[in-house]
Amino acid sequence: MKLKLHIWRQNGPNDKGKLETIDAPNVSPDQSFLEMLDDVNQALAIEGKDVVAFDHDCREGICGMCSQVINGVPHGGQERTTVCQLHMRKFKDGDEIFIEPWKARAFPVIKDLVVDRDGLEKIMQAGGYTSCHTGGVADGNALPIGKPIADYSMDAAECIGCGACVASCPNSSAMLFTGAKVAQLAVLPQGKIEAQRRVMAMTEAAKENGFGNCSNHYECQASCPKGVDVKFIAKLNREYMKALVT
């Protein structure tokens, strides 16, 4: 396949940045999107040009590192798919593809497609610890947790922290991320102890780190590569109200 790529090039957070058109003349439909970019970079390197900086790590859809807005949608718009799991067979010969970084005040661009997602880490840090008893290892079944609760918590824990929710949100809100992190612990006996402090601290950290407010567009769920549900934002809101009144 022959593709025309419009890739965002930016030297740093203070650089203005612009789209640069780069041809990809020999793309295999079996390649992943990142492999295609590897080839593009290889060609750029041979020509002595500056390669396109992009984030990646596991390349199997579980680490949350790859973070590109492809044709206006974080991760490219294929349902529940990260960029690394997006394959070139989804595109047609002659396609023009726009590749841009996450854009949000909370995610300053480091270079090209790489952004600083430290804001999400700050929210996690604000979440703090969960209390546990010290001493010997607890019996496996000493703390029974019902299957529906365990499933609910695991669904929330599917979040890989990629930041697509922020990138897709018209308000750059991190409420789906925060909701998932709050909800996964709030329903478990281990997490209930600090639940009230946690929800207050995490929502405050989201605000302090420059994320916007949720106004219920639900773009976050639509673009989440793990399909994390906005019901976890409702759960966060319930937990917040509980913390307010007690």
Added chain:
Amino acid sequence: MQLTQSSVGRKIIMAVTGIVLVSFVCVHLLGNSSIFVGADAINAYAQKLHSLGPFVWVFRLVMLAAFAIHIVFGIQLTLENKAATPESNMQVKRLKTGFGAETMIVSGGVIFFFVVYHLLHFTVRVTNPEIYVPLGDQGMVNVYFMMVNGFKGALPVIAYVAGLIFLFLHVGHGIQSLFQTLGLSNDKSLPVMGMFSQLVGFVLLVGYVSIPLLIVAGLIKI
């Protein structure tokens, strides 16, 4: 402090004041719909409201407070949201949200100006003083006469239809949004809330707009 400064706290305030405002809009439509029964019905309804005396003023103050709080926090949250997204991508494709949800601040602004006009038109009686004629000797106004003559010109009809289209857009997103904000939704109920929200908005639009349109059509007349 948490309630008035935090992200979720202010959204809760938006939701609660939203409930007050949309409930009023629904009750107001029910009251207005007595015009379909006839002149005596809507005049009797107006008389009943006036007989409440000081309670009317308590009610008006509560409404004014809800309206003001909803506007102030709405503007504040929107400005913060704009600041959180200083620059958009060159290509933006939305997958889920709609026109109504993305234009809440615009529809809210239009509704504000519409409400001001509506109050000047029918409550403070500034824009069209000629439509007021007394009813009886209790200081009452003939509300039926006021409404029918109030929609004689093209300007009020256009203003009301436009204002109510924006109300439809605002309520269509707002109702499901308040359920989500107050934590009253889950994955099963949220799509139903979305449809309910649109339905309420549509009923309000049709209900309210039908009055000036039926007057223009000559079906409601003196």
